[in-house]
Amino acid sequence: xxxxxxxxxxxxxxxxxxxxxxxxxxxxxxxxxxxxxxxxxxxxxxxxxxxxxxxxxxxxxxxxxxxxxxxxxxxxxxxxxxxxxxxxxxxxxxxxxxxxxxxxxxxxxxxxxxxxxxxxxxxxxxxxxxxxxxxxxxxxxxxxxxxxxxxxxxxxxxxxxxxxxxxxxxxxxxxxxxxxxxxxxxxxxxxxxxxxxxxxxxxxxxxxxxxxxxxxxxxxxxxxxxxxxxxxxxxxxxxxxxxxxxxxxxxxxxxxxxxxxxxxxxxxxxxxxxxxxxxxxxxxxxxxxxxxxxxxxxxxxxxxxxxxxxxxxxxxxxxxxxxxxxxxxxxxxxxxxxxxxxxxxxxxxxxxxxxxxxxxxxxxxxxxxxxxxxxxxxxxxxxxxxxxxxxxxxxxxxxxxxxxxxxxxxxxxxxxxxxxxxxxxxxxxxxxxxxxxxxxxxxxxxxxxxxxxxxxxxxxxxxxxxxxxxxxxxxxxxxxxxxxxxxxxxxxxxxxxxxxxxxxxxxxxxxxxxxxxxxxxxxxxxxxxxxxxxxxxxxxxxxxxxxxxxxxxxxxxx
Amino acid sequence: xxxxxxxxxxxxxxxxxxxxxxxxxxxxxxxxxxxxxxxxxxxxxxxxxxxxxxxxxxxxxxxxxxxxxxxxxxxxxxxxxxxxxxxxxxxxxxxxxxxxxxxxxxxxxxxxxxxxxxxxxxxxxxxxxxxxxxxxxxxxxxxxxxxxxxxxxxxxxxxxxxxxxxxxxxxx
Numbered sequence: 143x144x145x146x147x148x149x150x151x152x153x154x155x156x157x158x159x160x161x162x163x164x165x166x167x168x169x170x171x172x173x174x175x176x177x178x179x180x181x182x183x184x185x186x187x188x189x190x191x192x193x194x195x196x197x198x199x200x201x202x203x204x205x206x207x208x209x210x211x212x213x214x215x216x217x218x219x220x221x222x223x224x225x226x227x228x229x230x231x232x233x234x235x236x237x238x239x240x241x242x243x244x245x246x247x248x249x250x251x252x253x254x255x256x257x258x259x260x261x262x263x264x265x266x267x268x269x270x271x272x273x274x275x276x277x278x279x280x281x282x283x284x285x286x287x288x289x290x291x292x293x294x295x296x297x298x299x300x301x302x303x304x305x306x307x308x309x310x311x312x313x314x315x316x317x318x319x320x321x322x323x324x325x326x327x328x329x330x331x332x333x334x335x336x337x338x339x340x341x342x343x344x345x346x347x348x349x350x351x352x353x354x355x356x357x358x359x360x361x362x363x364x365x366x367x368x369x370x371x372x373x374x375x376x377x378x379x380x381x382x383x384x385x386x387x388x389x390x391x392x393x394x395x396x397x398x399x400x401x402x403x404x405x406x407x408x409x410x411x412x413x414x415x416x417x418x419x420x421x422x423x424x425x426x427x428x429x430x431x432x433x434x435x436x437x438x439x440x441x442x443x444x445x446x447x448x449x450x451x452x453x454x455x456x457x458x459x460x461x462x463x464x465x466x467x468x469x470x471x472x473x474x475x476x477x478x479x480x481x482x483x484x485x486x487x488x489x490x491x492x493x494x495x496x497x498x499x500x501x502x503x504x505x506x507x508x509x510x511x512x513x514x515x516x517x518x519x520x521x522x523x524x525x526x527x528x529x530x531x532x533x534x535x536x537x538x539x540x541x542x543x544x545x546x547x548x549x550x551x552x553x554x555x556x557x558x559x560x561x562x563x564x565x566x567x568x569x570x571x572x573x574x575x576x577x578x579x580x581x582x583x584x585x586x587x588x589x590x591x592x593x594x595x596x597x598x599x600x601x602x603x604x605x606x607x608x609x610x611x612x613x614x615x616x617x618x619x620x621x622x623x624x625x626x627x628x629x630x631x632x633x634x635x636x637x638x639x640x641x642x643x644x645x646x647x648x649x650x651x652x653x654x655x656x657x658x659x660x661x662x663x664x665x666x667x668x669x670x671x672x673x674x675x676x677x678x679x680x681x682x683x684x685x686x687x688x689x690x691x692x693x694x695x696x697x698x699x700x
Numbered sequence: 701x702x703x704x705x706x707x708x709x710x711x712x713x714x715x716x717x718x719x720x721x722x723x724x725x726x727x728x729x730x731x732x733x734x735x736x737x738x739x740x741x742x743x744x745x746x747x748x749x750x751x752x753x754x755x756x757x758x759x760x761x762x763x764x765x766x767x768x769x770x771x772x773x774x775x776x777x778x779x780x781x782x783x784x785x786x787x788x789x790x791x792x793x794x795x796x797x798x799x800x801x802x803x804x805x806x807x808x809x810x811x812x813x814x815x816x817x818x819x820x821x822x823x824x825x826x827x828x829x830x831x832x833x834x835x836x837x838x839x840x841x842x843x844x845x846x847x848x849x850x851x852x853x854x855x856x857x858x859x860x861x862x863x864x865x866x867x868x869x870x871x872x
């Protein structure tokens with residue numbers, strides 16, 4: 143057992159505990175919940191990964207109470223995971239917002255989706271569903287198709303008034319302006335209400351949920367395999383990455399390991415996804431600064447990646463290429479040539495763009511020392527990925543908790559130092575270079591062999607078998623209609639996705655359908671910090687600060 | 701003086717045509733899209749606008765994010781119930797004549813998001829002229845929708861009263 147857990151267990155004495163490798167899951171009494179989390183935070187688990195709840199209403203084995211709260215924490219070195227679970231009786235629990243800034247929005251989401259109230263929460267209102275919504279959709283007795291129209295957007299002045307009071311500002315001395323949701327710089331789905339003094343932002347309130355499309359409820363109504371296309375549309379700029387994050391979690395729950403070749407192909411595609419995602423980020427970021435030329439330089443190489451992905455999977459953007467236990471099929475003949483084209487063109491695009499901005503006075507003046515966040519605040523907000531690395535914190539799971547042979551690959555973790563817009567841009571430029579390095583290494587070492595595991599209860603049979611034997615037909619039928627059976631458990635799995643730690647908290651009940659699925663979406667945690675970091679900057683700075691967080695709405699709102 | 705007389709008089713100095721045709725030709729050749737992009741389809745729209753597919757070949761590259769300056773709304777992405785009043789407001793702010801293209805499965809029908817938060821097609825709140833299938837549609841499919849619309853305009857099929865009887869869920 144890692145030493146980090148010893149003082150924790152000596153003090154907490156949980157009702158139940160399960161230990162696996164670096165991870166510990168404990169169940170504690172609701173009465174001591176806050177104190178236990180506070181102690182865990184002081185004993186080295188000071189990074190909040192996620193908060194969610196589970197509704198056990200229709201769970202086969204009825205537990206002690208209908209709702210349970212789940213808190214997932216990480217140790218300071220990001221290597222150990224602590225899951226604290228607690229059944230709650232009266233649908234009320236103490237807020238932990240004073241311990242972690244990230245808890246604010248995470249608890250609002252639990253309130254919104256499950257109706258669990260948090261005492262001492264500073265702003266307990268809905269975050270994903272609209273303000274006229276009645277009920278709590280992730281409760282098991284809420285019917286999935288029960289949609290509710292929204293007649294008008296909310297004013298947000300209730301939250302703004304609190305902000306004005308907090309900063310000692312007078313209502314009549316400011317101009318209020320809506321940035322979004324329909325605004326070229328807000329990427330269609332993010333709304334920020336700002337109080338302006340001239341061009342300067344004195345207070346801000348951000349509203350999200352405009353692209354909340356019910357991923358988690360939909361997942362509860364589909365088999366594990368049917369969820370894969372939904373994961374494509376989380377971060378749709380890098381669909382394969384989400385596929386891998388999801389199937390890897392499921393494979394860990396099933397206790398299976400994909401063959402080495404499958405791991406290598408996955409790494410290759412994940413790094414390609416990282417490249418293509420960063421390309422969109424950089425293209426959009428520079429357009430938001432008014433530098434349109436970069437858009438053509440940086441976006442066009444994406445077409446080469448699309449070309450490769452459509453040959454591989456049949457789709458340009460939403461690939462659904464991964465399967466639980468492997469992938470739909472192997473690489474195509476002659477892919478090497480396409481891969482080389484991608485690498486050449488991406489490098490050329492980045493070089494061209496950098497030639498325009500690297501020594502460009504306007505770029506430097508606009509990006510440097512703008513939208514700064516300290517490493518401490520970023521960690522408290524639960525930031526991860528390139529945004530956190532721009533603050534100088536190494537949180538890269540590929541390096542800290544290597545999977546799929548990342549430890550055998552030679553690459554640098556790219557770190558910034560200021561946590562400003564400039565660092566967030568430059569970290570991504572360099573990460574593209576590092577990902578190219580990884581892709582080349584994989585290509586050079588790619589081994590022959592199987593791409594799928596040989597387990598008929600997980601992988602579909604060959605078509606030839608389905609058409610010629612009754613066993614094959616039955617096998618196909620059962621896997622398609624009943625789904626892959628996952629034995630009852632609660633598990634959190636994650637990968638280092640483009641925007642940071644992409645995690646899936648899955649509750650299985652033994653059937654072929656997830657009982658509950660929560661996505662730990664990095665963008666959701668990044669956006670929560672926006673109102674704070676744009677304060678006292680100019681309006682135009684807010685636009686590029688928002689862009690520099692690379693918020694992908696599909697992932698943020700799910 | 702009839703048209704023939706005018707043509708004789710002015711020679712090759714002017715081209716005479718019908719007003720309808722001239723207006724149709726102008727409309728057809730200078731559609732100004734307002735991209736209501738929310739999700740994955742918006743990324744594919746970026747491809748349509750980039751060099752490879754290049755929407756400017758069809759005279760529709762002046763993308764405006766202000767509804768006041770646009771006449772073609774391209775709804776690219778899932779529209780949720782929360783987004784619906786915003787969509788309607790933007791649509792109402794566009795001046796006539798205006799057209800709407802519903803890009804992709806979500807905007808057209810809710811797509812595979814048959815759930816509590818996703819509107820089952822934008823035609824619940826605003827009228828649609830062209831639907832494009834796909835999740836997301838390939839860039840060619842969106843260009844095809846644009847060509848369909850242009851064909852209508854060229855053939856003077858534009859009818860300003862075509863949606864007169866439309867009543868959306870958010871209309872009072």
